[in-house]
Each structure stands twice: as structure tokens, then as C-alpha cells.
Amino acid sequence: MTRAFLPVLAAVLLLCPACRKGKDRVLARVGGSVITEPEFDRKLAEVAPNYRSYVITPSGRRQFLDVLIREKIVLEAARVSGVGRSxxxxxxxxxxxxxxxxxxxxxxxxxxxxxxxxxxxxNGILAVSDDEVKAYYKEHPAEAQARHILLPTPEEAEAAKRAVRSGPGALSARFASFAQKNSLDADTAADGGRMRPMLLGEIIPELEVVFRMKSGEVAGPVASKLGYHLLLKEGERPIPFVEAEPRVRAILEKQKFDRHLQSFQSSLKVEVTDAQAQ
CATH class of the missing domain: 1.20.5 (Single alpha-helices involved in coiled-coils or other helix-helix interfaces)
Incomplete structure (x- = not known):
């Protein structure tokens, strides 16, 4: 065998699983099947961590190997049955x-x-400089806290607005109760329509009106692609720059990505053919 052929043979052995299998240490044989150490390790990785610590003991290793042997016996029985030809x-x-x-x-x-x-x-297309982050934070240093109710029609949203503005109890409690029972937004309805605190740019553009609202104000219906929203602003909280910095950077990167994608999308023809989505 020439020296020039040895690297080729090594590459073939590395790329061919069937060729490598013969090199794996065999832990058990069941009929015509074998259980190799890589198979044992792969199966072990699928079990709970607390059980893995037991399997490292000799008795635990044997018990786990017995489980794999039983699986091979079941497989051999299925093969012999001929069901694989059905x-x-x-x-x-x-x-x-x-x-x-x-x-x-x-x-x-x-x-x-x-x-x-x-x-x-x-390539720098989405690069956001520190100066850009600082400038954005200077303009928008606070996150808004709000609840929303998502409804399918403007008429239902108007009726909901009248309902939450009157009645017993605090406005926030009435709004939360209505959201739990009626909002289409499954992610927030269970928590009374409460959205996670957000910086400007972390919410769909249609709902950014919340940053122009006063605390305790109810606004809407606001139309979006999702439906019609009612908004209740609960407050704003200035946040430290160190907390805001990664979020602001993500907002600015997304804005640059959206502009880049829009320039590409303008060259594509987009046609919706789903009659139910018109």
C-alpha cells in the first residue's frame, strides 16, 4: 500500500459510518445485533440526569445494559415476524x-x-454604533407598562371600551377581568392582558401609541393585522442605561434589517391567493 493512498483510506473510514462501526467497542450481542459503546452513550444521554449518576456504577450500568438488550430482543422478534415486509x-x-x-x-x-x-x-450592514445606542436611549429612556385587549371587530372593541370604563372596582381590575374572559391574545389574556414592559420599538408600530398616553388612560380601538386593540397604560419606568443598552441595540439592528429587507422585497412580486385571508 503506497503512502499516497493512506490519507484517502483514512478519509473514507471517517466519512463512512458503516466502516467506523467495526471499530466501536461492542458491549453486548443479541442474535445478529450488537450494542456498541456509542449507542449505549447515546441512549444514556436521553435519560434523566439523576438516573445517569446511578448508571455510572457497575450495577447501574448492567441494569441499563439489560434495558437495551431487551429493546434489541423486541426488535429481533419484530424482524423475524416479517412485519417489515408488510x-x-x-x-x-x-x-x-x-x-x-x-x-x-x-x-x-x-x-x-x-x-x-x-x-x-x-459586512456591517446591521452594525449599530455606541453613539447610535446612546442617542436612542437619550430620546427614549423609559419603558411603558400596559395591558391590552384584542378583539375581532371594531364594534366589539368599542363595546368593550364602554364596559371597562364603567362599573364597580378599579379600572385596572375591570380591564384585567375583561381581558381574561374576552381577549384573543392567548399570551396575555391569562394575566389580564398585561404586556411585558417595553421600550419604544419593542412592540408592533400600531401599539406605540401607548407611549403618547397618560397613565390610567384607556385608548382604542387601535387596528392592527391581528385585530382591534384596547390599551390601558399603567405607567412608565425610567431604566438604567446598562439595562437598556442591549435592548436598544436590538431595536436599532431590527430597524436596519427591516430597511434592508424592504429594499429587497420591492423587487419581488408577492401575491396572496388564500381567499380566506383576503
Whole structure:
């Protein structure tokens, strides 16, 4: 065997799982199947951490190996039964492959998008300077605290506005109770419509009206792509720059990304053909 051939052989062995399998330490044999150390470790990684600490003991390792042996026995019995030659098996296996191909395609799309965005950052297209962050923070140093109710029609939103403005108890309590019972926003309804504290730029543009509202004020209906919103502003809180800095940087990066994407989108034809989404 020539020296020139050795690197080629090494590459083949590294890239070929079937070739590597013979090198793996065999822990048990069950009929024509084997349990290798990599398989043992892979299965062990799937169990609860507290059980893993037990498996490192000799008795625990043997018990876990017995579990894997039983799995192999079950698999061998299924193979011998001939079910693998049935049409039902072939159909379900084909469906599993189709689902895995879809997942792989989605993962590939995500990877492509992430690498593209990483490239935008490396090329400076999304770069945000410290001066930009400081200037934005100087203009918007406080986060708003608010609740909202999302409803499907402006008429329902107007009726809700009248309902929460009158009645017994505090306005905030009435608003929260109505949100729990009626809001379409499942993420906030359970907490009485309370949204997480937000800086300007961390909420959809239609709801940025909350930053122009007074504490205790109810506003709306405000139309968005989601429906019709009622807003109750509960207050504002100035936050330290060190707390705001990463959030402001993310806001400014998103603004730059949106502008970059808009310039690309203008060259594409976008057509919605779903009649139910018109």
C-alpha cells in the first residue's frame, strides 16, 4: 500500500459510518445485533440526569445494559415476524421519511437564513454604533407598562371600551377581568392582558401609541393585522442605561434589517391567493 493512498483510506473510514462501526467497542450481542459503546452513550444521554449518576456504577450500568438488550430482543422478534415486509410498514415508513425530509428542509432554511444574517452583521450592514445606542436611549429612556385587549371587530372593541370604563372596582381590575374572559391574545389574556414592559420599538408600530398616553388612560380601538386593540397604560419606568443598552441595540439592528429587507422585497412580486385571508 503506497503512502499516497493512506490519507484517502483514512478519509473514507471517517466519512463512512458503516466502516467506523467495526471499530466501536461492542458491549453486548443479541442474535445478529450488537450494542456498541456509542449507542449505549447515546441512549444514556436521553435519560434523566439523576438516573445517569446511578448508571455510572457497575450495577447501574448492567441494569441499563439489560434495558437495551431487551429493546434489541423486541426488535429481533419484530424482524423475524416479517412485519417489515408488510405494506402497512412500508407506507408508514414512507410517511416518516417524508416528515423527516420536511424537517430537514426547514432546518436547512433556518441555517441558510441564520448564516445570511450573520453575513449582514459581518459586512456591517446591521452594525449599530455606541453613539447610535446612546442617542436612542437619550430620546427614549423609559419603558411603558400596559395591558391590552384584542378583539375581532371594531364594534366589539368599542363595546368593550364602554364596559371597562364603567362599573364597580378599579379600572385596572375591570380591564384585567375583561381581558381574561374576552381577549384573543392567548399570551396575555391569562394575566389580564398585561404586556411585558417595553421600550419604544419593542412592540408592533400600531401599539406605540401607548407611549403618547397618560397613565390610567384607556385608548382604542387601535387596528392592527391581528385585530382591534384596547390599551390601558399603567405607567412608565425610567431604566438604567446598562439595562437598556442591549435592548436598544436590538431595536436599532431590527430597524436596519427591516430597511434592508424592504429594499429587497420591492423587487419581488408577492401575491396572496388564500381567499380566506383576503
Amino acid at each position: 405494506q402497512e410498514y412500508r407506507d408508514q415508513l414512507a410517511e416518516l421519511r417524508r416528515q423527516e425530509e420536511e424537517k430537514l428542509a426547514e432546518a436547512g432554511d433556518y441555517l441558510m437564513t441564520r448564516l445570511w444574517m450573520d453575513g449582514l452583521r459581518k
